[in-house]
Amino acid sequence: MLLFRDWRLTIPALLLNYIALALFLAEQQFIASDMDFFGGMSTLVMVKMITGLAVTSILSITALTFSREYGLENLDEFGLAELRRAARTAQRRQASQPFHLNDYIMPFWAGVLALFASTTLPYIYAIAPTPAADFAWYWLVFTGVLTIATASDLLKIGLGLLLCTSGIDILYTAVVSTVKEGGLNVIPLVLLSQFHILLSLAIAYLCGLLYGRLKTLELNELYKQ
Amino acid sequence: MLYLLLVLFPISMAASTFVLRKNSELVIFMALGSVLAEMLIAAQIPLDNPSLFLGVTLTLNTLNRMFMLLFLAIGGFAFVGAWNLPHGESFVPIGLLLLSQVCAVLLLQNPFISTLLLALSGLTAVLVMVDLPANTSRLVGTQAIAAALKYMVMMVVAAILMYIAFVLATIFRIGELPGRIPLSRFILALLGASFSLRLAIIPFHAWLSDLVEHAEPLVAALVITLLNMSSLLVLLVSFQTFPTLLTDNGGPLRMMRYGAMISALIGAGLALGPGSLRRTIAYLILYDCGMVFYGLSSVSSIGLAGAVFGALNQTLAVLLILVSLALVERPDGRTPGIARRDLLRRWPVAGTGLLAGGLALVGIPPLSGAMGRLLIYQAAAENGWPELLVLLAATVLALLALIRTANERLLGSGEDEVVPEPLMLGETELDRPAPRQLAPEPRSTAALTLILMLICLTVGLYPGPLLTTIDGAIRELAFIRAL
Numbered sequence: 001m002l003l004f005r006d007w008r009l010t011i012p013a014l015l016l017n018y019i020a021l022a023l024f025l026a027e028q029q030f031i032a033s034d035m036d037f038f039g040g041m042s043t044l045v046m047v048k049m050i051t052g053l054a055v056t057s058i059l060s061i062t063a064l065t066f067s068r069e070y071g072l073e074n075l076d077e078f079g080l081a082e083l084r085r086a087a088r089t090a091q092r093r094q095a096s097q098p099f100h101l102n103d104y105i106m107p108f109w110a111g112v113l114a115l116f117a118s119t120t121l122p123y124i125y126a127i128a129p130t131p132a133a134d135f136a137w138y139w140l141v142f143t144g145v146l147t148i149a150t151a152s153d154l155l156k157i158g159l160g161l162l163l164c165t166s167g168i169d170i171l172y173t174a175v176v177s178t179v180k181e182g183g184l185n186v187i188p189l190v191l192l193s194q195f196h197i198l199l200s201l202a203i204a205y206l207c208g209l210l211y212g213r214l215k216t217l218e219l220n221e222l223y224k225q
Numbered sequence: 226m227l228y229l230l231l232v233l234f235p236i237s238m239a240a241s242t243f244v245l246r247k248n249s250e251l252v253i254f255m256a257l258g259s260v261l262a263e264m265l266i267a268a269q270i271p272l273d274n275p276s277l278f279l280g281v282t283l284t285l286n287t288l289n290r291m292f293m294l295l296f297l298a299i300g301g302f303a304f305v306g307a308w309n310l311p312h313g314e315s316f317v318p319i320g321l322l323l324l325s326q327v328c329a330v331l332l333l334q335n336p337f338i339s340t341l342l343l344a345l346s347g348l349t350a351v352l353v354m355v356d357l358p359a360n361t362s363r364l365v366g367t368q369a370i371a372a373a374l375k376y377m378v379m380m381v382v383a384a385i386l387m388y389i390a391f392v393l394a395t396i397f398r399i400g401e402l403p404g405r406i407p408l409s410r411f412i413l414a415l416l417g418a419s420f421s422l423r424l425a426i427i428p429f430h431a432w433l434s435d436l437v438e439h440a441e442p443l444v445a446a447l448v449i450t451l452l453n454m455s456s457l458l459v460l461l462v463s464f465q466t467f468p469t470l471l472t473d474n475g476g477p478l479r480m481m482r483y484g485a486m487i488s489a490l491i492g493a494g495l496a497l498g499p500g501s502l503r504r505t506i507a508y509l510i511l512y513d514c515g516m517v518f519y520g521l522s523s524v525s526s527i528g529l530a531g532a533v534f535g536a537l538n539q540t541l542a543v544l545l546i547l548v549s550l551a552l553v554e555r556p557d558g559r560t561p562g563i564a565r566r567d568l569l570r571r572w573p574v575a576g577t578g579l580l581a582g583g584l585a586l587v588g589i590p591p592l593s594g595a596m597g598r599l600l601i602y603q604a605a606a607e608n609g610w611p612e613l614l615v616l617l618a619a620t621v622l623a624l625l626a627l628i629r630t631a632n633e634r635l636l637g638s639g640e641d642e643v644v645p646e647p648l649m650l651g652e653t654e655l656d657r658p659a660p661r662q663l664a665p666e667p668r669s670t671a672a673l674t675l676i677l678m679l680i681c682l683t684v685g686l687y688p689g690p691l692l693t694t695i696d697g698a699i700r701e702l703a704f705i706r707a708l
Contacts, residue, residue, distance in 0.1 A: 079364050157374070165385065167385075168388045168389060168392075172337070175392050176392060178396070185280050187335075188337040188341060191341040191342070192341065195341055195345060195384075198348050199381065202352070205352065205355075206377070209365055210367075213364060222370065222374075
């Protein structure tokens with residue numbers, strides 16, 4: 001997700017991230033299992049997988065329907081001409097952009113930096129009960145932040161935000177489950193999943209709006225206007 | 226349960242109004258009825274009577290009820306303003322949804338849930354920022370999309386920082402990990418950064434200036450009044466829940482105060498610089514946010530009372546100033562595209578509202594901002610005269626900015642006075658075109674502006690009852706008694 005720009009690669013990678021998150025929670029057993037099938041898993045793990053499926057479905061459907069036009073019947077000639085001009089500009093830019101290896105150098109080294117920080121910080125400032133949990137949340141949050149920092153299009157910013165949110169999801173579940181009094185509560189867990197879904201809806205909505213307006217998701221074009 | 230009704234009723238009304246959103250008059254009436262019903266319910270809930278729901282405590286204290294009634298009233302005023310002022314197709318449903326989320330934040334005393342609810346309300350606000358009126362022929366502005374994107378990223382980052390801070394605060398024990406950076410300082414730094422993002426403290430202010438510049442004024446008013454001010458109350462709840470963060474942390478709290486002072490000073494300075502009317506208003510709001518944050522960071526009973534009073538004033542003043550701005554920006558029948566200098570003459574009620582709102586933000590008596598500002602100055606004086614001088618300097622700059630804006634845009638001579646030419650030979654009066662008659666201000670919105678001005682004046686002239694309530698609520702806070 002940090003390296004690539006094509007949504008056909010990054011959105012399936014996001015789904016894999018959610019599956020890995022669910023498997024990690026199942027393996028670490030922060031919450032006791034309460035389901036007899038699937039080898040004794042907790043309901044929380046199922047909730048995380050369903051959340052991941054919902055998030056990636058929302059983003060995938062939005063990406064697949066980018067080319068559809070909505071609400072054109074209300075536009076006047078000036079609006080339609082503006083849309084046609086934007087489509088021509090986007091097409092010309094796409095045709096004139098060859099492959100550049102340089103575009104991948106900064107994300108690559110950002111990933112290396114995130115890996116270094118995620119492996120070192122669990123030993124300098126351990127917060128979660130296990131080093132694996134510490135590595136998981138540090139890694140997700142750092143890659144999320146660096147994805148946002150190196151993003152050139154709106155969808156990548158959204159994916160970065162979703163990665164950061166996954167990171168605090170692990171942190172909350174890992175840390176607060178060890179607290180004897182109070183501990184994990186169902187409402188924050190529900191709201192966390194709801195937040196993932198609403199964040200993906202907001203990202204999909206903004207992406208759809210931006211693509212419908214400028215026929216591209218590039219941030220350069222957005223800030224050039 | 227009345228608590229659940231407070232939260233769920235606006236959600237159901239939001240769904241109904243969304244279905245009927247094409248019929249904007251009906252939808253506004255429904256929303257006004259919902260707001261009135263909510264205010265009645267909120268007034269009937271017994272104070273400090275906690276109730277448990279799925280392991281979470283729901284309760285309403287004096288301060289939160291006061292702000293809940295204020296937020297509901299602000300929502301009602303915004304819906305009245307939507308009758309004549311430009312707004313998106315889904316403004317009313319999303320406004321009701323925001324009110325529901327804000328009520329939930331005020332009822333729940335759990336910091337994790339409050340953080341997530343604030344984040345969800347931020348995402349909801351993004352939808353209304355890019356909303357267009359029904360059946361409009363114009364395209365959505367790219368600058369509005371950019372402003373919405375910036376707001377979404379900053380609010381999500383703020384929520385993430387806040388959540389990490391609360392997770393760490395849950396496991397924090399005093400005296401752990403001696404000889405290393407104290408965890409309490411790290412937690413306070415995270416909280417300071419996250420609330421600075423939410424409250425638009427410089428250098429995290431970019432979202433607010435873009436919001437006021439590129440979004441509809443009613444939308445900006447709802448976001449700043451409801452979401453910013455509820456963040457302030459969540460910060461108070463977090464101090465109440467984790468009072469150990471404030472003990473032996475004089476250094477970080479001093480840094481937060483300095484940051485707030487610098488934000489107020491730079492905000493006022495930017496307002497004095499050249500810029501559009503919207504930018505100037507945005508920077509004046511930034512200046513006020515800095516002053517309120519200073520009161521919060523002083524963590525004294527006077528400073529907190531000043532911050533809460535300042536928050537109340539900001540809610541009223543921002544709505545007044547943005548409703549007046551929306552009125553002033555209406556097509557006025559004259560040639561468009563020219564920056565007018567006689568806005569007070571052309572739109573007397575809106576022009577007066579702009580001036581009054583600006584003076585309330587700056588804290589000039591006899592308007593509502595004066596008492597809160599006085600309390601904040603007192604808190605600054607307790608911390609030393611240099612801090613007081615900086616705040617006074619910021620206020621002077623803000624006042625100069627307001628005077629400059631009034632001079633440039635409001636107080637100019639009339640521009641549409643046509644000198645009648647003498648009749649030509651053979652010409653009669655009937656041969657002349659009819660004199661141009663410019664439309665007056667819409668009555669309902671003018672009445673709304675006058676009511677808001679009256680409220681600001683009343684609160685400014687008689688702050689006693691409010692101040693007693695706020696003072697009593699502040700003194701009951703456990704961390705104040707502990708400090």
